[in-house]
Amino acid sequence: MPIKLSNNLKNVNWQLIIAAPVAAGILHICATFAAPYLTGASAYSRLAPALPLNKMEVLRPIRPGKAPLPFLSPDARYAMCRFDTSQGPVDVTATLPPDAGWTLTVHSPQGDNLYAAASTPGRITPVSLMLVPSDDRFLGVTPEARGIARGTQPPLTVSASRGIVVVRGPDNGLAYKQRVLAGLKEARCSGHTF
Numbered sequence: 215m216p217i218k219l220s221n222n223l224k225n226v227n228w229q230l231i232i233a234a235p236v237a238a239g240i241l242h243i244c245a246t247f248a249a250p251y252l253t254g255a256s257a258y259s260r261l262a263p264a265l266p267l268n269k270m271e272v273l274r275p276i277r278p279g280k281a282p283l284p285f286l287s288p289d290a291r292y293a294m295c296r297f298d299t300s301q302g303p304v305d306v307t308a309t310l311p312p313d314a315g316w317t318l319t320v321h322s323p324q325g326d327n328l329y330a331a332a333s334t335p336g337r338i339t340p341v342s343l344m345l346v347p348s349d350d351r352f353l354g355v356t357p358e359a360r361g362i363a364r365g366t367q368p369p370l371t372v373s374a375s376r377g378i379v380v381v382r383g384p385d386n387g388l389a390y391k392q393r394v395l396a397g398l399k400e401a402r403c404s405g406h407t408f
Contacts, residue, residue, distance in 0.1 A: 251324065257283050258323035261378060265296035268304050270403040272395065275385070288385075290315070291394050295379040295403030299347040306379050308401035310339040315384030316397070320345070322377045329372050348373045379403055 261282060265271055274280075276288040286292065297304045310316040316333035318341050331341045381401045383394045 256323065257325060258321075258376075258378060261294065262296050265294055265378070268295065268297055268403055268405045270295040270379070270381070270401045272398045287382075291383050291385050291398055293381040293383075293398040293401050295401075296377075297345055297374070297379060297403060298376045299345055299374065300376075302405055303347070304345040304403060304405055306341070306343040306345060306401075306403050308341045308381050309397070310341060311383075311393070311397050312336050312338050313384065313386075315382070317380075317382045318401070319380045319382075320372060320374060320377060321380065322374060328374050328377065329370075342370065344371050345374050345377075345379075346371055348375050 264282065270293050272291070272293045273282060275291065276286050278288075281288075295306070297306075306318075306320070308318050310318065310331065310333035312335060313333060314335045316339070318329075318331045319327060320329040320343070322328055329343065331339065333339045381398055383397050385391075385394060
């Protein structure tokens with residue numbers, strides 16, 4: 215019996231046995247990367263008609279059956295801005311309170327995360343971004359080049375044509391409702407002119 219088993223093992227095509235899981239792995243990775251481009255209705259296409267251009271809007275609380283997107287957390291409040299840099303840069307500012315759970319993220323229409331910032335417990339986290347077009351066109355002379363001193367630290371520049379900015383604050387109950395809403399309403403998203 216042991217002789218027959220060893221003869222059968224010699225006849226097995228080991229290259230085929232090894233190639234099958236490798237091919238399946240490659241197919242899985244390709245399908246994962248292609249999925250955002252093959253979906254019928256992306257998050258951007260669902261949100262874009264409801265959000266004003268280059269203006270932050272605080273969304274209603276997430277309720278079952280009334281969420282603007284699937285899988286949004288009902289224990290958080292959201293403010294979102296649909297941005298387009300085709301007419302020039304867009305300034306995004308927010309002050310993330312010193313509580314855990316506050317985030318600011320920038321997403322492309324395909325769902326790529328272009329930028330993310332999270333609050334630091336015990337410390338206020340100011341976020342200042344300038345979303346600029348991804349091409350090489352001249353955007354004008356900066357205030358610094360004209361001799362005008364900037365009162366604050368210069369914003370971080372992120373290259374993006376279109377997308378959505380999301381500010382997320384934790385919904386810690388009725389006692390904190392006004393504080394969370396004030397933090398979301400303080401977030402700004404506006405067209406920038408030099």
